[in-house]
Amino acid sequence: MKKIFLPFGKISKQTLIIMIVLQVIVTLLVWQTTSDGLIPKPGNVATAFGQLLTTKLFIDNMFVSLALTLKAMLYSIIITLVFAYLSVIPFFKSIAQLIVKCRYLTLTGLIFIFTLLTKDGSELKLSLLVFGIVPFFTTSFLSVIINIDKQEYELCKTLGYNNWQTLYEVIIVGKADQVFEILRQNFAISWLMITMVEGLSMSEGGIGTLLIKYNKYNDITNVVALQLVLFLIGLCFDWLLGLTRHWLFPHSKLKQEVAS
Amino acid sequence: MTTCIKKEILLKAENINLSYDDKIILRDINFCIKDIVRMDVKQGQVVSLIGRSGIGKTQLFKILSGLQKPTSGTVKLHNNQTVKAGDMGVIFQNYYLFEWRTVYYSLLLAAKQNDVLKGKEKETIEQYAADFNLKDELKKYPQQLSGGQRQRASIIQQLLKGSDFLLLDEPFSGLDVCMLDKVTNLLLQVSTSDELKTLIIVSHDIITSVAISDTVLILGSENGKPGATIKKEIDLIERDLAWKKDIKQEKAFIETVEEIKDCL
Numbered sequence: 001m002k003k004i005f006l007p008f009g010k011i012s013k014q015t016l017i018i019m020i021v022l023q024v025i026v027t028l029l030v031w032q033t034t035s036d037g038l039i040p041k042p043g044n045v046a047t048a049f050g051q052l053l054t055t056k057l058f059i060d061n062m063f064v065s066l067a068l069t070l071k072a073m074l075y076s077i078i079i080t081l082v083f084a085y086l087s088v089i090p091f092f093k094s095i096a097q098l099i100v101k102c103r104y105l106t107l108t109g110l111i112f113i114f115t116l117l118t119k120d121g122s123e124l125k126l127s128l129l130v131f132g133i134v135p136f137f138t139t140s141f142l143s144v145i146i147n148i149d150k151q152e153y154e155l156c157k158t159l160g161y162n163n164w165q166t167l168y169e170v171i172i173v174g175k176a177d178q179v180f181e182i183l184r185q186n187f188a189i190s191w192l193m194i195t196m197v198e199g200l201s202m203s204e205g206g207i208g209t210l211l212i213k214y215n216k217y218n219d220i221t222n223v224v225a226l227q228l229v230l231f232l233i234g235l236c237f238d239w240l241l242g243l244t245r246h247w248l249f250p251h252s253k254l255k256q257e258v259a260s
Numbered sequence: 261m262t263t264c265i266k267k268e269i270l271l272k273a274e275n276i277n278l279s280y281d282d283k284i285i286l287r288d289i290n291f292c293i294k295d296i297v298r299m300d301v302k303q304g305q306v307v308s309l310i311g312r313s314g315i316g317k318t319q320l321f322k323i324l325s326g327l328q329k330p331t332s333g334t335v336k337l338h339n340n341q342t343v344k345a346g347d348m349g350v351i352f353q354n355y356y357l358f359e360w361r362t363v364y365y366s367l368l369l370a371a372k373q374n375d376v377l378k379g380k381e382k383e384t385i386e387q388y389a390a391d392f393n394l395k396d397e398l399k400k401y402p403q404q405l406s407g408g409q410r411q412r413a414s415i416i417q418q419l420l421k422g423s424d425f426l427l428l429d430e431p432f433s434g435l436d437v438c439m440l441d442k443v444t445n446l447l448l449q450v451s452t453s454d455e456l457k458t459l460i461i462v463s464h465d466i467i468t469s470v471a472i473s474d475t476v477l478i479l480g481s482e483n484g485k486p487g488a489t490i491k492k493e494i495d496l497i498e499r500d501l502a503w504k505k506d507i508k509q510e511k512a513f514i515e516t517v518e519e520i521k522d523c524l
């Protein structure tokens with residue numbers, strides 16, 4: 001029992017599950033007792049959640065959003081990889097670093113420019129998303145590259161590799177598993193942006209538009225239920241990406257086991 | 261005395277200095293390794309580099325192998341060319357292996373760099389793995405290896421790569437008695453596999469290392485002066501202590517080891 005408060009303490013799976021269940025129950029109880037007229041009670045949210053999952057409106061919108069996010073992530077990771085790999089070449093280094101700094105640009109101020117540059121709503125959404133995500137991906141990947149141990153390069157050199165072979169072995173092959181980790185860590189950001197971007201061009205629908213509609217009619221129960229869905233989908237992706245990474249790159253799992 | 265002559269220069273370190281900020285690590289290092297020619301044997305060279313912990317052996321290795329630039333001075337090879345990274349095989353003290361490759365693949369990468377092994381990479385790797393008790397480990401990732409297994413994999417990797425020069429930083433630590441014999445035998449075998457093969461061994465295990473060497477270099481600081489330099493060079497051929505099987509029991513050998521220890 002004492003172990004659950006001990007730094008680096010190791011607890012059994014069973015204890016972990018009991019602990020989580022208890023924490024969830026306490027949260028629900030607190031929620032139940034503190035919520036009044038305006039904030040919906042857990043029971044109501046659960047009902048709304050159940051209903052939401054069965055409506056066609058929700059399912060269609062969900063697919064629109066998911067498809068857009070995945071597409072944006074795919075484009076973003078490709079762009080990121082190109083720039084990150086090139087970043088070890090001095091000529092491209094500054095470009096990569098500039099992209100990293102673009103994190104500080106807020107999308108809101110750029111909507112007008114992007115509207116001018118794109119021809120329709122879906123293109124606008126996609127390009128805004130990609131523009132928003134790439135800096136975060138690039139930041140993560142560059143930090144992976146910067147943190148590469150000197151020994152990895154030294155081993156390449158002693159094996160007689162030239163610089164291109166070293167780039168291939170250490171960064172492209174050696175850090176391929178990190179691509180999944182970056183997707184996983186930044187999925188939340190893409191997910192956050194999608195609700196915002198979708199509000200800009202409502203014609204195609206999506207979770208974002210749905211949220212805005214519910215908000216407009218003060219349908220807070222449904223808003224919270226929708227939040228719950230967003231949360232669960234996020235968790236699901238987190239888990240899926242982690243699993244894929246370990247499956248494709250067994251060594252990444254070993255590293256984690258050593259670390260934990 | 262064993263008859264042999266020392267011929268052309270294979271490696272020449274000239275006036276090597278290394279400092280970090282203001283701290284002098286290595287000072288005026290000069291030595292050369294010559295090709296030893298013996299009748300009827302393809303005799304390579306084995307040099308022991310001995311010195312206290314923290315004196316600068318690993319740093320000197322990095323300079324010799326071209327991985328690091330000295331503050332001043334040059335390392336030249338037999339064709340009078342300055343050494344560059346990749347000319348030498350280096351086995352580092354911590355036996356780093358690519359974490360994302362299985363042992364087999366790591367070895368294969370090295371074997372592919374060696375033209376001599378073209379077409380028989382697989383068999384050669386399996387042969388080495390069998391000799392060094394690594395057969396079951398070939399499929400594993402470095403994280404799953406014991407310290408000693410990692411070390412053997414690391415040594416085999418550089419052997420497969422097949423450079424003429426092989427620098428070994430602490431190859432004997434962490435080996436059990438049986439493996440120690442195998443590794444020393446292997447190094448002897450490598451050193452006689454080609455006329456030009458040259459091994460430079462850094463080790464705190466003076467007896468094991470000196471027993472298979474023909475030359476001993478002692479790296480140490482000279483009284484008062486900052487930085488380490490080659491304090492002494494011992495020619496074991498001259499003392500008739502090289503290339504002998506049961507050398508460890510000989511009186512002259514034991515005396516030489518004592519002499520080295522006193523020098524540290």
Ligand SMILES: Nc1ncnc2c1ncn2[C@@H]1O[C@H](COP(=O)(O)OP(=O)(O)OP(=O)(O)O)[C@@H](O)[C@H]1O
Binds near residue numbers: 313314315320353
């Ligand atoms: N990057 C660095 N910056 C400053 N000083 C360094 C650096 N790397 C090594 N040194 C110093 O250089 C000296 C020599 O280090 P080196 O690793 O060569 O020792 P060593 O002889 O190999 O010791 P050991 O037998 O313990 O491996 C040490 O005093 C160390 O503190």
Ligand SMILES: [Mg+2]
Binds near residue numbers: 318319429
């Ligand atoms: Mg060292």
